[in-house]
Amino acid sequence: MKPVNQKAWFLILPVVICVAFSAILPLMTVVNYSLQDIISPDRRVFVGTEWFKSVMRDDDLQGALIRQITFSLTVLIVQIPLGIALALSMPAKGWQASAVLVLVAISLLIPWNVVGTIWQIYGRTDIGLLGASLSAMGFDYSYTGNATDAWLTVLVMDVWHWTPLVALLCYAGLRAIPDAYYQAAQIDGASKLAVFRYIQLPKLRGVLMIAVLLRFMDSFMIYTEPFVLTGGGPGNATTFLSQYLTQKAVGQFDLGPAAAFSLIYFLIILLLCFILYNWMQRVGTSDKEVSNG
Amino acid sequence: MDERRFRKRTLFLILYLVFAILPVYWMVNMSFKPNTEIVSTFSLWPKHFTLDHYHTIFTDVSWYSGYINSMIYVAMNTVISLLVALPAAYAFSRYSFLGDKHVFFWLLTNRMTPPAVFLLPFFQLYTTLGLMDTHIAVAMAHLVFNVPLAVWILEGFMSGVPREIDETAYIDGYSFPRFFTTIFIPLIKSGVGVAAFFCFMFSWVELLMARTLTSVNAKPIVAVMTRTVSASGMDWGVLAAAGVLTIVPGAIVIWFVRHYIAKGFAMGRV
Numbered sequence: 001m002k003p004v005n006q007k008a009w010f011l012i013l014p015v016v017i018c019v020a021f022s023a024i025l026p027l028m029t030v031v032n033y034s035l036q037d038i039i040s041p042d043r044r045v046f047v048g049t050e051w052f053k054s055v056m057r058d059d060d061l062q063g064a065l066i067r068q069i070t071f072s073l074t075v076l077i078v079q080i081p082l083g084i085a086l087a088l089s090m091p092a093k094g095w096q097a098s099a100v101l102v103l104v105a106i107s108l109l110i111p112w113n114v115v116g117t118i119w120q121i122y123g124r125t126d127i128g129l130l131g132a133s134l135s136a137m138g139f140d141y142s143y144t145g146n147a148t149d150a151w152l153t154v155l156v157m158d159v160w161h162w163t164p165l166v167a168l169l170c171y172a173g174l175r176a177i178p179d180a181y182y183q184a185a186q187i188d189g190a191s192k193l194a195v196f197r198y199i200q201l202p203k204l205r206g207v208l209m210i211a212v213l214l215r216f217m218d219s220f221m222i223y224t225e226p227f228v229l230t231g232g233g234p235g236n237a238t239t240f241l242s243q244y245l246t247q248k249a250v251g252q253f254d255l256g257p258a259a260a261f262s263l264i265y266f267l268i269i270l271l272l273c274f275i276l277y278n279w280m281q282r283v284g285t286s287d288k289e290v291s292n293g
Numbered sequence: 294m295d296e297r298r299f300r301k302r303t304l305f306l307i308l309y310l311v312f313a314i315l316p317v318y319w320m321v322n323m324s325f326k327p328n329t330e331i332v333s334t335f336s337l338w339p340k341h342f343t344l345d346h347y348h349t350i351f352t353d354v355s356w357y358s359g360y361i362n363s364m365i366y367v368a369m370n371t372v373i374s375l376l377v378a379l380p381a382a383y384a385f386s387r388y389s390f391l392g393d394k395h396v397f398f399w400l401l402t403n404r405m406t407p408p409a410v411f412l413l414p415f416f417q418l419y420t421t422l423g424l425m426d427t428h429i430a431v432a433m434a435h436l437v438f439n440v441p442l443a444v445w446i447l448e449g450f451m452s453g454v455p456r457e458i459d460e461t462a463y464i465d466g467y468s469f470p471r472f473f474t475t476i477f478i479p480l481i482k483s484g485v486g487v488a489a490f491f492c493f494m495f496s497w498v499e500l501l502m503a504r505t506l507t508s509v510n511a512k513p514i515v516a517v518m519t520r521t522v523s524a525s526g527m528d529w530g531v532l533a534a535a536g537v538l539t540i541v542p543g544a545i546v547i548w549f550v551r552h553y554i555a556k557g558f559a560m561g562r563v
Contacts, residue, residue, distance in 0.1 A: 001389075002387060002388055002389045003387075003388060003389070004388070004389050004390065005388040005389075005390060006390050006391060007390075008384035008387070008388035008390045008393075009384075009390055009391070011380040011381055011383060011384035012380075012381040012384050012385070012396065014376075014377040014380070014381065015377045015378060015381040015400065015440055015444060016396065018373070018377050018433075018436045018440050019400060019403055019436065019437060019440050019441065021433070021436075022415070022418070022433060022434055022436060022437045023403045023406075023437050025414065025418050026406075026411050026414035026415050026418060027406070027411075029413075029414035029417070030410055030411060030414060033410070082309075085305065086305075086306070086309055088302070089302040089303070089305050089306040089309075090306065092555065093555070097551070097555050098548065098551045098555070100306070100310070101547055101551050101554065101555070102544050102547055102548060102551070103310055103313065103314065104310075104313065105490070105494075105543065105544070105547045106313070106314075106317055106540055106543075106544065107313055107316075107317065108494050108498075108543070109494060109497065109498065109539065109540050109542075109543030109544065110317075110320075110498070110536055110539060110540060111497075111498045111500060111514075111515040111518060111536070111539055112498055112500060113500060113515065113518060113519060114320075114518065114532065114533075114535070114536040114539070117527075117529075117532055117536075118316055118319060118320045118323075118533070118536065119316065121319065121323065121331070121529065122315075122316050122319050126335060127331065127332065127333070127334065127335050128319070128335075129315060129319050129337075130315075130316075132335050160312065160313065160316060164313070165491075168487060168490070168491075168554070169446070169487060171554065172450075172483040172484065172486065172487040172554050173449075173450075173483075175483045175554065175555055176450060176453055176481075176483050176484070203453065206448075206449030206450070206452060206453065207446070207449050207450075209449070210442075210445050210446055210449060213401065213445075214404075214442070217404055217405050218404075221405075221407050221408075223408075223409075224500065241407070242407050242408075242409065245407055245409050245410070246409045249409045249410050250409065255410075255413075258409070258410050259410050261410075262406070262407055262409065262410040262411065265407050266405055266406050266407065269405040270402055270405055273401070273402075273405065274398070277398065
């Protein structure tokens with residue numbers, strides 16, 4: 001057990017101030033918008049929970065929410081194992097380690113609007129490498145015409161863009177495991193699989209928790225890349241939640257409903273992250289008991 | 294057996310790197326092609342090699358000042374994030390106190406707000422404070438998502454350090470600040486390296502807030518880039534060249550923190 005020490009609050013106070021400064025006021029303002037009908041800056045009417053009710057009944061929103069959850073779960077299922085595998089296969093020492101680190105990190109550093117633009121060209125069958133190769137192999141590939149192709153292209157783009165985040169976190173986590181653990185495993189004659197299962201995986205719990213939560217919430221709010229790549233189409237195959245929200249907020253200037261939508265959106269992410277967080281913590285602690293017992 | 298395993302891993306790594314590099318190569322390729330070639334012909338390398346796009350960026354003040362502005366606020370943000378996050382992460386990893394778990398999770402919830410609607414109150418807040426179009430405004434706004442990230446990453450690494458190390462140091466007569474800077478931080482180097490890189494990266498690529506809070510003096514490169522979409526169509530070449538140049542500072546940052554990330558735990562010395 002950690003010792004109780006209320007003075008620890010002084011250590012976290014700077015963080016709370018920094019974050020609260022830019023977080024609380026905007027959040028309260030959005031709550032304020034969501035309860036009013038804003039006709040013009042000087043004319044506003046209190047409408048109570050009216051907007052929340054209408055947003056909850058919105059069929060398009062429910063469609064976008066289902067697409068969003070499917071997409072985010074797929075992202076997790078693909079990127080987390082791939083990131084762990086990548087971290088395990090990255091060299092630990094020497095110039096190769098440095099070179100691989102830089103190469104792996106590159107895709108993270110490209111601004112999101114450029115990511116979308118690059119893939120827009122990259123996926124075209126006439127002038128892009130990916131599109132041209134796929135059509136040369138005989139696939140009838142078109143990310144603008146075919147809904148499945150568009151969805152898969154957004155997914156592959158996201159895997160390309162964000163798997164390095166998981167890999168870098170796990171890589172640093174792996175490097176933080178003391179050699180003594182591996183030596184002990186060697187003396188016990190443990191197999192590679194056992195080393196992974198009983199030493200590396202438990203030690204990676206902390207970074208994996210961050211990786212899963214980050215990837216989940218960021219993919220849940222994905223906006224710029226699909227917006228640039230497909231514009232949400234064809235039809236609404238790649239219209240995810242935040243794009244639908246932006247259409248409402250910017251396209252129709254409906255501040256009240258858009259604010260209510262934002263808050264519901266926020267609460268959905270919060271709830272799902274909370275479930276993920278608790279689930280992963282429970283899995284982690286039961287793991288500990290097994291390895292101790 | 295080990296040899297074969299090694300080869301399998303290397304093969305996987307090489308395959309992934311190819312997958313990772315090809316789109317980047319395509320961007321570099323585009324940045325050296327004239328716009329007419331980009332949209333008309335498929336070619337694996339530039340047929341009419343040109344440096345015009347880079348020339349545009351390096352001679353137009355609105356382009357290159359975008360890079361400078363971005364670097365200023367990103368540097369501010371990374372430094373502030375790490376400075377406030379390090380002691381907080383220590384507190385979360387070592388002590389229990391009133392509301393610790395709630396505050397810890399609350400921090401992360403600040404990353405979960407969909408930006409579209411939240412931009413307007415941000416704009417109002419920073420206008421009221423008279424901070425619009427300054428570097429510090431963007432740096433402060435980006436703290437909302439970077440500080441929680443840094444706290445979470447650092448806490449994960451700090452929890453991996455056995456508490457006996459702290460206790461031994463205190464018995465040896467170390468004061469908290471001295472113990473923290475000379476013993477503890479070196480132990481979690483890889484965490485600090487990763488946290489610094491992620492703070493840099495998320496602040497560097499963030500578009501919506503940075504664009505909302507700036508107009509001229511602090512306009513970041515990501516916002517300047519959106520200019521390439523104009524009535525006369527897309528200026529693909531300049532956009533690709535600008536994209537290539539946005540990778541450079543980050544690659545330098547990761548080159549500098551690579552030792553922190555790769556070396557990790559130095560338990561032997563304690």
